[in-house]
Amino acid sequence: MSSAISVSNLHKTYDSGFEALKNINLDIHHGEIFALLGPNGAGKTTLISTICGIVNPTSGTILADGHDIQKDYRAARTKIGLVPQELTTDAFETVWNTVSFSRGLFGKPSKPSHIEKILKDLSLWDKKDNRIITLSGGMKRRVMIAKALSHEPEILFLDEPTAGVDVELRRDMWNVVRALRESGVTIILTTHYIEEAEQMADRIGVISKGEIILVEEKHELMRSLGKKQLRLHLQEEHSAVPDTLAKYGLELAASGSELIYSYDAHEDKTGIASLLKDLDKAGIGFNDIQTKQSSLEEIFVNLVRERK
Template sequence: MQPVISVSNLSKTYASGFQALKNVDLEITRGEIFALLGPNGAGKTTLIGIICGIVNPTEGTVLADGYDIISDYRQARSQIGLVPQELTTDAFETVWATVSFSRGLFGKRPDPAHVERVLRDLSLWDKKDSKIMTLSGGMKRRVMIAKALSHEPRILFLDEPTAGVDVELRRDMWNVVRSLRDTGVTIILTTHYIEEAEEMADRIGVIHQGELILVEDKVELMRKLGKKRLTLQLQYPLAAIPENLRSYGMELAEDGQELVYTYDTQGERTGITTLLQDLSAAGIRFKDIQTDQSSLEEIFVGLVREQP
């Protein structure tokens, strides 16, 4: 299947000499939710800006739904909707007017039925006649999404879409994004809420100092780079880990009541069986056992720390 976005050897160097992007190659599949993660200044917004035609690349090519973003600018841009970080709307316009106006900017004929559908999907229909200045921050963020969807794009960029949005509204917006994906819209998401990427994304990309250091299926990434922890609540406290068990690299809680064993998610289960047998042979009894797996946030922090 032809990728809906194809980025090849993309670089961006500003007049100051700062290189924001370094030879980025990326393909994004039609109909997926792709999360782009990276620390502040990593190049996320620059990459989005280039694909959306806001920033000029220094070198490289970008195709959006098969159209070159430079030589076929109008066709490429018509396929893309962008929700920027900043809330930039006319405070004195109504919700209906600003969304309808955005549709007209792309040369689309008026379509009240489509605008109504978008506003209803985003729970904005009862606010259609309200001026933007009267809305809450979360509602303004929804208006930005409605504006981006007004011209019926097949690619939607969400740059920090839930910044400043409360937890309940954030989850509502996650449902909106999923429903858009179900209609065939490709979603590219940047977020500082890494649990948001863990909850929603099909694939994860990590960018650091302008370089794309990883692109991976989310489930496969969690499997390959994640860690599992086995926590044993002991019947009787230990003063120290016995010598014959130290090769496991376990940690003993300060009060001696808990042993924690961390291992790769790809590790063999027989290793845990052997550990439990060795614990039993050492006369160590436990009253409870718990397991948990490292989060995407822990994996992300580890990846960034490893970079020079």
């Protein structure tokens, strides 16, 4: 079976000479939530815009469910729904008419039952007769999602879908996205909220300076690149780490009351067992132990920092 999206040897260079995308190769699986992360200016929006046919590639091939986005544009574009960063819609039109019109743009016949379902799923049904200009920012963003879903796409791109949305509404929208995935829609999202990717994504892609530097299953990424930290709350304050414990690379907190041991998340626990025995031999007692694993945000920051 073909991938939902397949990108091969994609380059985009603007007339100014700026190379926005450099040899992008990426396959996105059917039915997954794929999060594309990257700092500002990394090429996230350019990549999405190119896949959706808004920006022309300089070279390379892009397939949407097997359809070439340049040679078979209509079939490819029908497969895709796009929720852009900017809220672009007719401010004086009603919610119902705006979403219905978007469906018509794809040559789809009128289907009021589908529009009703979308609006209800997005908690917009009671706003269906309201003009867009009267809605809050969060509701306007929901309308953008409704427009993108109006023609029943199989692949949905969400470019910063919860930017400027309050925490409660953001979590509601996460639920909507998960429900879409459960219905078989492939979701590709870009986000500055790393928590969003950590909560929702099946796989993570990181783009930096126009290049894909990593694509990995979320859990495998956190397992392989994450760090763990063991914090020991000491019974007595110490001014330095004894030389006999130097091999562990321990860090003594400024207060002198905590020892911090950092290790790879995939490392076995023999190092910890050995450390605890050596602490006992050194006469260092502790009252409590805490462990902490790197978040996706810390992994992302370290990856991008290494590329600078």
